[in-house]
Amino acid sequence: MKIDLFNEIQNPRPWHEGHERLRFSEAIEQAVLADELGYDCWWQVEHHGAGEFSLSSAPELMLAALSQRTSRIRLGHSAVLAPGRFNHPIRVAERAATLDHLSGGRVELGLTRSTIPEWRLFGIEPDEARAQTQQAFEMVPRMWTSERFSYESDAYRVDDVPISPKPVQKPHPPLWQAAASPASFEEAGRRGVGVLGTTMWESLERAGRLIKLYRDAAERCADPVGAFVNNQVGFFTFVHCADTDEEAMRNGAAAAAAWYTVTALTFFEAASEFVRLNARQEEIVAAPDGGGLTGDFLRGEAKNAPTEANLLIARILQGESVPDDEIFTVLSAQDSLIVGSPETCRKKLRAYAELGIDRMMCLQQIGGIPHEKVLKSIRLIGELIPELV
Secondary structure (H helix, E strand, C coil): CEEEEEECCCCCCCCCCCHHHHHHHHHHHHHHHHHHHCCCEEEECCCCCCHHHCCCCCHHHHHHHHHHHCCCCEEEEEEEECCCCCCCHHHHHHHHHHHHHHCCCCEEEEEECCCHHHHHHHCCCHHHHHHHHHHHHHHHHHHHHCCCEEEECCCCEEEEECCCCCCCCCCCCCEEEECCCHHHHHHHHHHCCEEEEECCCCCHHHHHHHHHHHHHHHHCCCCCCCCCCCCCEEEEEEEEECCCHHHHHHCCHHHHHHHHHHHHHHHCCHHHHHHHHHHHHHHHHHCCCCCHHHHHHHHHHCCCCCCHHHHHHHHHHCCCCCCHHHHHHHHHHCCCCEEECHHHHHHHHHHHHHCCCCEEEEECCCCCCCHHHHHHHHHHHHHHHHHHC
């Protein structure tokens, strides 16, 4: 299992003069350290209108800067918002190929649909998002591998155009899909691209079942969108390591986990998203063909009682103010988080490796944990890398 870093450039209040510039400089310092310590990939998100939750609205610029400050760590965009009102596929292909040149062939490219608040911000209909994400997956690798490119759909018309530059990596950089639902895990597998998920609110047991769903779908992929099947699984979660378990808690781990949970659920408008997702899943289960692998997954899940984490999130979505320690305790009990001493983190990381995760994407700059504590955590996890890869 490779150990990566996942970064949102979070910026919780209170804000002081120069706070945004400080966050960017801290992120660069963290990336340079990770490069020196042997982390495999730095993953940068894309979000818009996210306030405290993320300053990463122009990740391609951040990754370009890092390409000049690092020498070996791979640079992952996790993930480009794929509908055309966010990013036209030609621009996606051009920017990623340029970054591949600037970095000497270190790019990993993810694509995703995004969610309700960002669709609304850019005037995107949900049905358009699904179709255009599929089209972006089809278009980008073909632009990279064709001297001249043509494509026609309801959204795009490209007639015999040379798209340049071509990436350094041949035939092209690995492709990934960010996924938050069983259907998305199956989609990624059937497209032949790697899948990027999160265990922030998932039990290890459910994460394992999602991985199996993805692997089963990838095995059935006869016509990948790219030139090869990138059969890899990446998951991110909150990781904070200190000399002792007690020190990790004194550093603010419980408050950071709670802040992330409440802030993310609010930003992504999770209550509305849950209604939309539930309707979509009911359609899948009721489909004449049974809904494929996802239908089977959902029917099996219907037999399970809600977990403590499910009930906790429901309370938060209903507006209840849940204490930080309770949020942390519930998530930690199902091993959703990796927090503690090096020995504690080693055991938890090994449990993730046993699930079949290829890339553990450690979200270490989170909430209000001070920068110097983040750097120490990055160093301590870095010391574990030789035992885990």
